[in-house]
Amino acid sequence: MKAVITRVTQASVTIEGNTVGSIGNGYLILLGVVPEDDESTAKKLADKIVKLRVFADEAGKMNLSILDVGGAALVVSQFTLMADCRKGNRPSFVKAAGPDIAVPLYEKFMELLRGYGLQVEHGEFGADMQVASVNDGPVTIIMDTKELTR
Secondary structure, three states: OEEEEEEEEEEEEEEOOEEEEEEOOEEEEEEEOOOOOOHHHHHHHHHHHHHOOOEEOOOOOEEEOHHHHOOEEEEEEOHHHHOEOOOOOOOEOOOOOOHHHHHHHHHHHHHHHHHOOOEEEEOOOOOOOEEEEEEEEEEEEEEEHHHHOO
16 A cells, blocks of 8 residues: 555545535545555554654644544545556556455545544545645655555
């Protein structure tokens, strides 16, 4: 799994003019899945994200987690995170998991975040979505579970 985590003051996802998910303070998480991923991969990523300390404490240092500040998460499926751009100018997405693998893991990932007590909003897998966010900081971190397991 690969995730792009952006600390936001607000974020939303719209489909065909209708807002389907919206949060205030928290994370916008773009999530990509590869065929090798499984529930343990989703758990590892969720655990790491909720414990990530990138929110300011009373001294202004990035020392608090999303749990500490009562933040929320907006999770958006993003198969394009798995783009292979090594050949030519048109990316290949063959490394992205198909819906049969990706949808259950996307759902499991959100379930795991909710298990920590986070409010979790989301887009719609496979839909043409418009995502809006107000980046805070900006703080944007890329996590790849392949890197977390080394």
